[in-house]
Amino acid sequence: MAKWEKIASDYHCNFWKNYCFVKGAALQPELIDIQQVHLGIRAWPKTIDYLYLPETWKRGHRKLAQLASRDVSLVEKILKKTKLNGERMNAFTESFVRENLTKYSNKKIVESLKKHANFNSLEYAWGILIPILDFQDVHYIEDNLKAILGRKLSKAQAERAFFIFTQPLHDSFALEQEKSILKIFQKIPKKLLEKDAKDILEKLEARYPAISRELRNHVKKYAWVFYVYSGPAATEKDFVETLKFYAKKKTNAVKKLRKMENGRNKLLEEREYFFQKMKLGKKERKTVELAAEVVYLKPRRKDYQTKSYYHLEFLQREIGRRLHLSLSQVRSCAFQEIKSSLRGRKIDVHEINKRTEYHIVVPSGKEIKIYSGKKAKEFEKNIREERVEIGIKKEIEGQSAFPGTARGLVKRVDIPGDMKKMKEGDILVSTATTPSIIPAIRKAAAIVTDEGGLTCHAAIVSREFEIPCVIGTKFATKILKDGDLAAVDATTGKVKIIKKAKK
Numbered sequence: 001m002a003k004w005e006k007i008a009s010d011y012h013c014n015f016w017k018n019y020c021f022v023k024g025a026a027l028q029p030e031l032i033d034i035q036q037v038h039l040g041i042r043a044w045p046k047t048i049d050y051l052y053l054p055e056t057w058k059r060g061h062r063k064l065a066q067l068a069s070r071d072v073s074l075v076e077k078i079l080k081k082t083k084l085n086g087e088r089m090n091a092f093t094e095s096f097v098r099e100n101l102t103k104y105s106n107k108k109i110v111e112s113l114k115k116h117a118n119f120n121s122l123e124y125a126w127g128i129l130i131p132i133l134d135f136q137d138v139h140y141i142e143d144n145l146k147a148i149l150g151r152k153l154s155k156a157q158a159e160r161a162f163f164i165f166t167q168p169l170h171d172s173f174a175l176e177q178e179k180s181i182l183k184i185f186q187k188i189p190k191k192l193l194e195k196d197a198k199d200i201l202e203k204l205e206a207r208y209p210a211i212s213r214e215l216r217n218h219v220k221k222y223a224w225v226f227y228v229y230s231g232p233a234a235t236e237k238d239f240v241e242t243l244k245f246y247a248k249k250k251t252n253a254v255k256k257l258r259k260m261e262n263g264r265n266k267l268l269e270e271r272e273y274f275f276q277k278m279k280l281g282k283k284e285r286k287t288v289e290l291a292a293e294v295v296y297l298k299p300r301r302k303d304y305q306t307k308s309y310y311h312l313e314f315l316q317r318e319i320g321r322r323l324h325l326s327l328s329q330v331r332s333c334a335f336q337e338i339k340s341s342l343r344g345r346k347i348d349v350h351e352i353n354k355r356t357e358y359h360i361v362v363p364s365g366k367e368i369k370i371y372s373g374k375k376a377k378e379f380e381k382n383i384r385e386e387r388v389e390i391g392i393k394k395e396i397e398g399q400s401a402f403p404g405t406a407r408g409l410v411k412r413v414d415i416p417g418d419m420k421k422m423k424e425g426d427i428l429v430s431t432a433t434t435p436s437i438i439p440a441i442r443k444a445a446a447i448v449t450d451e452g453g454l455t456c457h458a459a460i461v462s463r464e465f466e467i468p469c470v471i472g473t474k475f476a477t478k479i480l481k482d483g484d485l486a487a488v489d490a491t492t493g494k495v496k497i498i499k500k501a502k503k
Helices: 015-031 054-070 073-093 106-127 140-152 155-165 173-187 197-207 209-222 236-248 253-278 282-323 327-331 335-342 349-357 373-382 416-421 435-443 457-465
Strands: 004-011 039-043 047-052 359-364 367-372 395-397 399-402 405-412 427-430 446-449 469-471 485-489 494-499
Touching: 015 039, 015 106, 015 282, 015 327, 015 359, 015 367, 047 054, 054 073, 073 106, 073 282, 106 282, 106 335, 140 155, 140 253, 140 282, 155 253, 155 282, 173 209, 173 236, 173 253, 173 282, 173 457, 197 209, 197 236, 209 236, 236 435, 253 282, 282 327, 282 335, 282 457, 327 349, 349 359, 349 367, 359 373, 367 373, 399 457, 405 416, 405 446, 416 435, 427 435, 435 457, 446 457, 446 485, 457 469
Parallel strands: 405 427, 427 446, 446 469
Antiparallel strands: 004 047, 039 047, 039 359, 359 367, 395 494, 399 469, 405 485, 485 494
């Protein structure tokens, strides 16, 4: 029997999300002419392993790359389908925030939950197709882009052009939020931001009602941005802490916003310069243009899902109220369990609690298998565990996501609970960054991650915040420890340990 292997890690992923992910991967053959890529998840309360059967990914990758090579518009079609489904999902789930869910019948609760599961699984089905284009050392979009640029330009020009063509042409939701909070920061008396968050909010309400209203509207619009899978949602206090951070740094909001605008204009000018210089054919130009679309829309899929998970919490809390379950327990229920329980059948709380502590979700044909407790432990014999021999290293190499250099103390930050140790100028080291640790990222002199490629979160956010960043090092978190003094050269993708922290 083929062994499952770990392909990546993630954090704070609840069972509901994990089930939708595995179900979505199983739907792919219904969307496009490839055989099923077998993807699964092994989950603990704080972390998960994404699992895969390598041969199925290899087979799916070959067929999908073949189809994309024949028709370059296929990737564009996948991106458009992902975007359209995500927008429809958000338009539907917004009703969970807007409407009085206590007035929903049990039947409507079940129908709403089912509809979210269908939307969300379909979003994963379309969204995961783009990563399947990559396999081992093959990076489909990046490799094709580099090949074209290498034929048309000198080495130095090709390197610059690669950087330019892998910049998104539109703002991410996170960058939209950043611009919005900077505009609020412009209007607030900076002396006021020396106080604690509670005092600031009280004084804004009393003395500056227009700014207070603008901040409330900001929270209403962007509370979900850092939510990821399980929250919590951002509050007024959280955004006030961002304002305080800008005040402490003596940020010039006008200058910063102008720099963002000028940066986009300069990007568009350089794109046009390289297009004119290269004189590309129609297919070559579409391949080059696709890079920016992928960089923009691949992570946007995750944003649509983040927003839907934030909305879904309102429905899940109502389900919990009716079934006398905690939010965590509701998130650990399968759809059929909730449906049956709302019809009067007693739910197996013991099984739900076991699943919360540890579960494995994998496909079996068109069915999805769920293992928890002893059955999950027994299934582990089907998983080939990672065994990495690293040895003693003084230097780590990865891929440059945003150029620049930095020197500082290492701080390992994977989840929001890790952020309290992060200080201004530290080197943030993570398995893979997520929107939930943005407050720590703002303080970073540089970012270094184990995982990631052109469209990973660390790559996107480092470009938006202009923070030197090295991604895809594979073992940075196993070598760099809190308190190590490190030098990051994100231009070359190298990280050097200058001095190890005292044990």
